[in-house]
Amino acid sequence: MTTEPFWTGLVDDAAIFPPGDAELATAAEAYAARTGDAATLTGSFVVRDTDLPALPAGFAGPLTVVVTGGAGQLAGPAALCARRGLPLAGLDVALRDLDDLPGNARRVVAAVDAARAEGVLDEDVAVHVELPQSEATYAWLAAADEVAAAELRLKLRTGGLEAFQHPPAPLLATWIDAALDRETPFRCTAGLHRALRHAGEDGAERHGFLNLLAATRRAFEGAGADEVVATLEDRDLRPDPAELAAGRRxxxxxxxxxxEEPMADIRALGVG
Structure with missing residues (x-):
C-alpha cells in the first residue's frame, strides 16, 4: 500500500502575489505543467476574485479565491467560477472591521449561508476567514468563535513584505492554541517559504513551515505554551514525518x- 507523503498538497501556489508578482497567464501555465514531487507538494492555485475574468479558459486546477472586498462580495466569485466551469476549492475572506470583529465574522457567516442556500457555493468549498495580525483579544477570540460555530476555517498571516509583519512566536502560538481550542482547521499565508526558522535578509525572524506543523501537533497533544514557542523557534528542528503528518489535520x-524553495528544503532535510 502506498502512503502519501505528509507534504502532499501542503503548498498553495500563490505565485501572482507579492513578492513573486508573477504574471497570471505565466503562473497558471506553470501550475498546470508541474509534475513529479513538485506537483504532489502543490495544492490549489491562489488568485484574487478580480483575477478570475483573466484566468485562461480551460484551467483545470483547484482554485482558492481571495475575496478582495467584504462579506457582500463573497457570492460573486463563487457564481463566476460556476459559470466559467472553474474548479473552486476554497474562498478566503479577511475581517476588516477592526472595531467589531465578531460582527464582521457574523456577516461573513451569513453571506456564506446565503450563498450555499442559493446554490451558488457548494458545501464542500472551504471558506477561510482571516483574522487580523493582532493579540488574541476578547473580540479576536469572539470572532474565532463565530468562525468555528459555523464550521468555517481560519486563515493566519505568518509574514509579509515588512519585518513587522512576521508575528513573534508567542503570538503565533496563541493563534494556534485558539484554533485548536475550537477544533478549527487553519491555513497560513506569507513568509513560510523555508522549512525551518531563520532570519531574513532584513534580520527579521521568519517562521518555518515544519516548525509550524510540529508546533501544531505538539499543542494538540497538550504541550505547554513554552514548548510550543520553543518548537516554533527551533532552527535545528528534526521532527518525525509521522508527527508532521498528524499536524496536517x-x-x-x-x-x-x-x-521550489519548500520542495528543496524538504529534500535537504530528508523528511520527505
Missing part, C-alpha cells in the same frame, strides 16, 4: 509564491 496548507 489542523494546519492544512500555506500559500507561497514559490514551490
Amino acid at each position: 489542523w494546519f492544512t496548507s500555506f500559500g507561497s509564491c514559490s514551490v
Whole structure:
C-alpha cells in the first residue's frame, strides 16, 4: 500500500502575489505543467476574485479565491467560477472591521449561508476567514468563535513584505492554541517559504513551515505554551514525518509564491 507523503498538497501556489508578482497567464501555465514531487507538494492555485475574468479558459486546477472586498462580495466569485466551469476549492475572506470583529465574522457567516442556500457555493468549498495580525483579544477570540460555530476555517498571516509583519512566536502560538481550542482547521499565508526558522535578509525572524506543523501537533497533544514557542523557534528542528503528518489535520496548507524553495528544503532535510 502506498502512503502519501505528509507534504502532499501542503503548498498553495500563490505565485501572482507579492513578492513573486508573477504574471497570471505565466503562473497558471506553470501550475498546470508541474509534475513529479513538485506537483504532489502543490495544492490549489491562489488568485484574487478580480483575477478570475483573466484566468485562461480551460484551467483545470483547484482554485482558492481571495475575496478582495467584504462579506457582500463573497457570492460573486463563487457564481463566476460556476459559470466559467472553474474548479473552486476554497474562498478566503479577511475581517476588516477592526472595531467589531465578531460582527464582521457574523456577516461573513451569513453571506456564506446565503450563498450555499442559493446554490451558488457548494458545501464542500472551504471558506477561510482571516483574522487580523493582532493579540488574541476578547473580540479576536469572539470572532474565532463565530468562525468555528459555523464550521468555517481560519486563515493566519505568518509574514509579509515588512519585518513587522512576521508575528513573534508567542503570538503565533496563541493563534494556534485558539484554533485548536475550537477544533478549527487553519491555513497560513506569507513568509513560510523555508522549512525551518531563520532570519531574513532584513534580520527579521521568519517562521518555518515544519516548525509550524510540529508546533501544531505538539499543542494538540497538550504541550505547554513554552514548548510550543520553543518548537516554533527551533532552527535545528528534526521532527518525525509521522508527527508532521498528524499536524496536517489542523494546519492544512500555506500559500507561497514559490514551490521550489519548500520542495528543496524538504529534500535537504530528508523528511520527505
